[in-house]
Amino acid sequence: MQELRLGELSLKKSKSKASIKTIVLVGQPNCGKSTLFNALSDIKVSTANFAGTTVEYKDSLINIYGQSVYIIDLPGIYSLTPSEPAEYATFNYLLNNNIDLIINVIDSTLITKSLELTIELSQLGIPIVIALNMNDEAQNKGIEIDNELLSRFFGGIPVVKISALFRKGMTELLNSIYTQLFTEPTKPVQILFSKPIEDALAKFSGIVEISFSKSIHNRFFLIKALENEDIIKNFVRTNNQDLYLEIKRNLSKQFGLSVFEIFTNERNILSTKISQQVTKHNPQPLVPFIEKIDLLFLRPSTGYFFAIIFFVLYFTLIFIFGGLLSEILEKPLGNLSILIEPLKTTTQLGWFVADGLIQGLLGAIGIVLPYFLPLLFLTAILEESGYMARIAYLMDVVFHQIGLHGKSVASFIMGFGCTVPAVFATRIIENRRDRLLASILINFIPCSARLTVIFALTTALTGPIWTIVIFFFILLAIASTAKILSWFLPKPTGLIMEIPPLRIPSIQIVFKKTYFKLLEFFKIAFPFLLLGSVILAILEYLNFHYFVNSLLSPLIQNILGLPKELGTALVFGFLRKELAVFMIARSFGTTDLHLLPMTITQVLTFIVFVVFYLPCISTTAVFWKEFGWKHLLLTITIGLTMSIISALFFRFALTTFL
Numbered sequence: 050m051q052e053l054r055l056g057e058l059s060l061k062k063s064k065s066k067a068s069i070k071t072i073v074l075v076g077q078p079n080c081g082k083s084t085l086f087n088a089l090s091d092i093k094v095s096t097a098n099f100a101g102t103t104v105e106y107k108d109s110l111i112n113i114y115g116q117s118v119y120i121i122d123l124p125g126i127y128s129l130t131p132s133e134p135a136e137y138a139t140f141n142y143l144l145n146n147n148i149d150l151i152i153n154v155i156d157s158t159l160i161t162k163s164l165e166l167t168i169e170l171s172q173l174g175i176p177i178v179i180a181l182n183m184n185d186e187a188q189n190k191g192i193e194i195d196n197e198l199l200s201r202f203f204g205g206i207p208v209v210k211i212s213a214l215f216r217k218g219m220t221e222l223l224n225s226i227y228t229q230l231f232t233e234p235t236k237p238v239q240i241l242f243s244k245p246i247e248d249a250l251a252k253f254s255g256i257v258e259i260s261f262s263k264s265i266h267n268r269f270f271l272i273k274a275l276e277n278e279d280i281i282k283n284f285v286r287t288n289n290q291d292l293y294l295e296i297k298r299n300l301s302k303q304f305g306l307s308v309f310e311i312f313t314n315e316r317n318i319l320s321t322k323i324s325q326q327v328t329k330h331n332p333q334p335l336v337p338f339i340e341k342i343d344l345l346f347l348r349p350s351t352g353y354f355f356a357i358i359f360f361v362l363y364f365t366l367i368f369i370f371g372g373l374l375s376e377i378l379e380k381p382l383g384n385l386s387i388l389i390e391p392l393k394t395t396t397q398l399g400w401f402v403a404d405g406l407i408q409g410l411l412g413a414i415g416i417v418l419p420y421f422l423p424l425l426f427l428t429a430i431l432e433e434s435g436y437m438a439r440i441a442y443l444m445d446v447v448f449h450q451i452g453l454h455g456k457s458v459a460s461f462i463m464g465f466g467c468t469v470p471a472v473f474a475t476r477i478i479e480n481r482r483d484r485l486l487a488s489i490l491i492n493f494i495p496c497s498a499r500l501t502v503i504f505a506l507t508t509a510l511t512g513p514i515w516t517i518v519i520f521f522f523i524l525l526a527i528a529s530t531a532k533i534l535s536w537f538l539p540k541p542t543g544l545i546m547e548i549p550p551l552r553i554p555s556i557q558i559v560f561k562k563t564y565f566k567l568l569e570f571f572k573i574a575f576p577f578l579l580l581g582s583v584i585l586a587i588l589e590y591l592n593f594h595y596f597v598n599s600l601l602s603p604l605i606q607n608i609l610g611l612p613k614e615l616g617t618a619l620v621f622g623f624l625r626k627e628l629a630v631f632m633i634a635r636s637f638g639t640t641d642l643h644l645l646p647m648t649i650t651q652v653l654t655f656i657v658f659v660v661f662y663l664p665c666i667s668t669t670a671v672f673w674k675e676f677g678w679k680h681l682l683l684t685i686t687i688g689l690t691m692s693i694i695s696a697l698f699f700r701f702a703l704t705t706f707l
Contacts, residue, residue: 489684
């Protein structure tokens with residue numbers, strides 16, 4: 050059984066779900082919910098350090114002091130009047146599921162804004178524990194919160210100071226959770242609005258019928274029916290529509306605002322009043338060093354310079370460490386082929402299958418893994434430090450010049466890891482035009498698998514300078530395609546995104562994140578690599594690979610000027626992009642990429658074709674699910690067109706000038 054040594058907390062698989070208490074983590078984006086979920090469950094979910102990362106909820110069965118509990122990490126939400134897909138997901142879950150306890154995770158450095166959501170959650174009438182997260186950062190900024198006074202404002206519900214990143218305050222949080230679930234649950238009091246609003250609610254309550262089976266307070270439905278009736282229309286029926294409209298008109302006339310704005314403004318006033326009373330700001334004579342550095346990262350005059358330096362360093366380190374790991378693993382793995390030599394004289398098919406397994410192992414461990422491992426580690430540092438959000442902020446202006454939505458920056462950066470979660474991340478883009486455009490262009494971003502292809506082949510056959518050339522060309526291709534497509538579409542809207550605090554990443558979290566991503570590689574990609582190698586070996590035994598290569602020869606050999614043996618590599622590259630680089634070596638009967646019979650022109654032509662030509666099978670499935678087959682066909686058509694044009698450009702340009 051997997052365990053997390055944190056008080057009495059451990060993972061457990063037992064009991065039926067119906068008899069188990071359910072906890073949900075609710076909070077505004079970037080408040081640290083996913084980090085807290087990881088601390089409590091030891092199961093990794095996305096904790097990329099910018100707003101809107103968590104799109105789908107994650108759950109885990111844990112054991113707290115002998116009691117089994119389900120804990121669920123819901124998407125970040127600013128308000129219970131949802132406007133984005135992630136907010137609707139959280140809103141619907143809260144209304145349509147049996148919830149025993151809400152853990153309201155609050156960023157202690159942004160308590161005024163965070164309490165607006167807390168006020169809404171209290172109106173549900175469900176027991177709450179408030180977790181004041183990032184308490185260490187608040188203290189560093191001179192912010193001191195009186196958690197006992199804050200508790201009294203909400204009727205005595207537990208308020209706990211924690212730092213989920215460093216696992217501080219976890220024991221006290223677990224004690225509060227246990228008390229709320231199993232001993233003396235405390236529901237929050239209903240914080241009252243100003244008299245005109247309360248009078249309107251009282252008047253409105255006499256003309257409505259609320260049909261809702263779960264234990265949510267009627268006051269919540271009354272407020273939402275006035276604020277935005279569409280989101281709860283299935284639960285509230287108004288008996289006197291004329292009086293309902295009159296109540297809304299009178300409120301708007303009294304405050305000079307729409308009813309939605311009235312409630313939003315009222316929550317802001319209440320949260321400001323509460324935070325002023327519970328918060329003490331200690332003087333800070335000196336600006337912390339980390340904030341001085343942060344200003345350099347955020348200012349356009351210096352930020353772009355540091356971004357360029359960062360990415361050059363990022364790719365250089367992958368290049369260096371990938372090459373070193375490849376050399377270290379090359380010799381011991383190369384000796385495995387000796388073990389199967391006797392099979393050559395006994396059973397040809399058996400030898401081909403065994404050789405396929407060994408070559409698959411050599412490809413996965415000796416070719417793919419050396420570049421994939423440093424990529425995962427450095428990307429985890431990028432996410433956990435908060436620097437990713439700064440790059441998104443800086444790139445917003447650039448993206449608008451080529452017709453892209455600012456929020457697509459986050460998806461693009463995620464695309465360097467994997468295209469699948471990057472496509473899901475486009476859900477935070479509200480406008481369908483912007484989301485569809487971003488999803489098409491994400492396929493041009495070199496994911497970790499494509500990066501493996503680029504780094505492995507350029508390291509072995511061309512040298513690092515061509516890696517920079519390829520990345521520059523990819524950026525140019527993305528910008529050109531975006532600009533052309535945006536001519537046929539309306540202009541994008543602006544970027545609204547929080548910039549989280551810059552922080553030194555936790556080495557423990559970085560290693561854990563790398564470990565879980567690596568585990569995912571061995572669970573998902575590794576079997577594909579082995580199976581692909583075995584299938585190719587059997588095809589060789591049956592001479593079927595000649596048919597595949599001959600079928601694709603008009604494109605591969607005649608148009609692109611590449612060896613026809615690369616046909617099978619491209620077919621397997623559709624399954625997993627890492628397979629493409631390994632299958633090249635396999636197709637030419639070598640385990641050493643340095644020995645591939647390809648010119649620099651052919652290598653670079655092949656690389657740019659693989660980068661653009663088709664999304665992998667996993668991405669294809671996600672596209673079909675998210676956007677439908679028409680958008681999928683459009684994306685594939687654009688990708689194939691771009692891949693052929695790019696490959697031809699490199700072929701003829703390099704043939705002319707080299």
